[in-house]
Amino acid sequence: AQxxxxxxxxxxxxxxxxxTLDCVYxxxxxxxxxxWYKQPPSGELVFLIRRNSFDxxxxxxxxxxxNFQKSTSxxxxxxxxxxxxDSAVYxxxxxxxxxxxxxxxxxxxxxxxxx
Amino acid sequence: xxxxxxxxxxxxxxxxxxxxxxxxxxxxxxxLYWYRQTLGQGPEFLTYFQNEAQLExxxxxxxxxxxxxxxxxxxxxxIQRTEQGDSAMYLCASSARTGTxxxxxTQYFGPGxxxxxx
Numbered sequence: 001a002q003x004x005x006x007x008x009x010x011x012x013x014x015x016x017x018x019x020t021l022d023c024v025y026x027x028x029x030x031x032x033x034x035x036w037y038k039q040p041p042s043g044e045l046v047f048l049i050r051r052n053s054f055d056x057x058x059x060x061x062x063x064x065x066x067n068f069q070k071s072t073s074x075x076x077x078x079x080x081x082x083x084x085x086d087s088a089v090y091x092x093x094x095x096x097x098x099x100x101x102x103x104x105x106x107x108x109x110x111x112x113x114x115x
Numbered sequence: 116x117x118x119x120x121x122x123x124x125x126x127x128x129x130x131x132x133x134x135x136x137x138x139x140x141x142x143x144x145x146x147l148y149w150y151r152q153t154l155g156q157g158p159e160f161l162t163y164f165q166n167e168a169q170l171e172x173x174x175x176x177x178x179x180x181x182x183x184x185x186x187x188x189x190x191x192x193x194i195q196r197t198e199q200g201d202s203a204m205y206l207c208a209s210s211a212r213t214g215t216x217x218x219x220x221t222q223y224f225g226p227g228x229x230x231x232x233x
Contacts (some may be wrong), residue, residue, distance in 0.1 A: 004157075037224070043204065045158070091157050095220075099144035100171060101146065101210075103222060105157030 006106035023092030032096030041086040120224030142211030150206040
């Protein structure tokens, strides 16, 4: 069975602070994919990143960075110098299991960036 | 390049009525997915189509739910005899079977249809 845990339900930071969103996953498969999505108040899920289980290199995209560690089954997401526009619910998701295409989502972390 | 579109965006219905939602995927995507999201939760998988074939269904998809993708393009999700517990956001996503490894099978979501059952 697959499971994604996002232990932080809500986080508030002051603008320009750095913030890290935690994601821990469970799967028995050796091949799997991890994702982060952003859901702003408008409701549409916006794709941010996809990583496969064989690529543990950290990734940076502008103010966003991701730290993938198989040893701890974690795929954490850091926003540097947060901005008000970063306020949203962020979901971590897992795709694993040959023949299955469903994503298993965590419950999400609501990030509020205060000006 | 347009994204995934869903109609209607909002639907209010009375308990016991039938409702139908439509999803139009990204044009070159042959894989289509339906999810349901309730307040404070992450999306939960309902069903998956590859072209017109429905290949995977969740146990969440009760007998009152039916999904179709008749010509492998748009899809419809119908809920019969709606119940208050069906109130949720219904999300559609699509993905491409081919492409670079960073793109293939990444699911792109539509804006969702918010259903309220009174």
